[in-house]
Amino acid sequence: MTASVLTDWDDAKTGTFRKAVTPARHALHEHPAFSDDALAELIDRRPRDMTDICTMGDDPSDQDSWRGGERGNATGAQLMEAVRAGKLWINLRHAMSDDPVYAPLFRQLFDELKAKNPGYAPVRSYGGILISSPKAQVFYHADVSETLLLHVKGRKRFRIYPAERPWLTDRSMEDILHFVAAEDVPYDAAWDADAWTKDMEPGDFVSWPLHAPHRVENIGGLNVSVTVEVVTRDSLMKNAVLHANGALRRMGWTPRSNAVKGPQALAKLAVSRGWKLYRSLRPVTMPRSEVTFDVDVAAETGFRDRAAV
Numbered sequence: 681m682t683a684s685v686l687t688d689w690d691d692a693k694t695g696t697f698r699k700a701v702t703p704a705r706h707a708l709h710e711h712p713a714f715s716d717d718a719l720a721e722l723i724d725r726r727p728r729d730m731t732d733i734c735t736m737g738d739d740p741s742d743q744d745s746w747r748g749g750e751r752g753n754a755t756g757a758q759l760m761e762a763v764r765a766g767k768l769w770i771n772l773r774h775a776m777s778d779d780p781v782y783a784p785l786f787r788q789l790f791d792e793l794k795a796k797n798p799g800y801a802p803v804r805s806y807g808g809i810l811i812s813s814p815k816a817q818v819f820y821h822a823d824v825s826e827t828l829l830l831h832v833k834g835r836k837r838f839r840i841y842p843a844e845r846p847w848l849t850d851r852s853m854e855d856i857l858h859f860v861a862a863e864d865v866p867y868d869a870a871w872d873a874d875a876w877t878k879d880m881e882p883g884d885f886v887s888w889p890l891h892a893p894h895r896v897e898n899i900g901g902l903n904v905s906v907t908v909e910v911v912t913r914d915s916l917m918k919n920a921v922l923h924a925n926g927a928l929r930r931m932g933w934t935p936r937s938n939a940v941k942g943p944q945a946l947a948k949l950a951v952s953r954g955w956k957l958y959r960s961l962r963p964v965t966m967p968r969s970e971v972t973f974d975v976d977v978a979a980e981t982g983f984r985d986r987a988a989v
């Protein structure tokens with residue numbers, strides 16, 4: 681791609697980037713790599729263990745209805761059809777950053793972000809491609825990395841909430857970092873009034889501050905989006921302090937500060953490392969990793985439940 685990925689970035693966006701919700705426009709939706717046929721071929725190229733297939737219920741507060749499934753023998757094209765007609769959500773993890781067709785676009789996106797935002801220096805970044813049904817949703821959650829979304833196909837209602845009490849507590853992030861919770865955090869429907877809300881169209885970009893909770897409801901058509909996780913020095917330090925506070929809490933202390941600067945924060949880095957070493961000797965499984973359905977292109981929902989054992 682010789683034209684820009686980001687098409688309307690200006691000084692105002694540089695001023696708010698990573699500090700506040702920053703919407704912009706991009707051009708990936710016009711690129712042939714995002715045609716239905718190209719995406720079906722991408723699904724066929726991706727390793728199975730890098731392809732997450734999920735479904736979920738209709739109630740935005742029923743976070744526990746999120747569950748995993750398996751693709752079986754469905755081809756990429758069949759899977760695209762099952763998603764278009766059913767109730768599925770597919771995450772092609774790292775496809776945007778690893779796949780030879782998409783990685784050049786990913787590098788160009790970061791070259792442009794760095795050129796337009798002086799001092800922006802990601803430590804690591806990963807891009808996934810999400811393909812989801814017209815009525816799929818992603819429940820209220822917070823990500824551990826800084827996150828960007830580039831919407832490519834269909835329409836989705838995106839809500840982003842402040843990364844502070846009551847919308848998010850330090851305790852919730854500590855639990856996510858200690859793997860005792862998935863990325864879901866407690867949700868109250870009344871908070872929708874406090875959210876930045878936008879019906880995303882193809883070509884819409886949005887970024888938001890670290891840990892800001894968000895939720896997404898698809899509102900039309902087969903949805904395709906690129907999601908980007910960015911590890912920065914800021915996210916590493918903030919997560920180390922929260923992780924250490926969670927470790928201290930598990931040892932019976934009540935942490936009083938979540939400051940990311942000063943001797944206390946540096947001491948917490950050591951606590952966090954020590955706790956990770958201790959836990960690595962006692963591995964924990966992530967919640968809800970169980971597979972409960974198989975893709976079935978003939979089913980109305982696009983999947984068939986496994987019999988309970």
Ligand SMILES: [Fe+2]
Nearest residue numbers: 822823827894
């Ligand atoms: Fe997210």
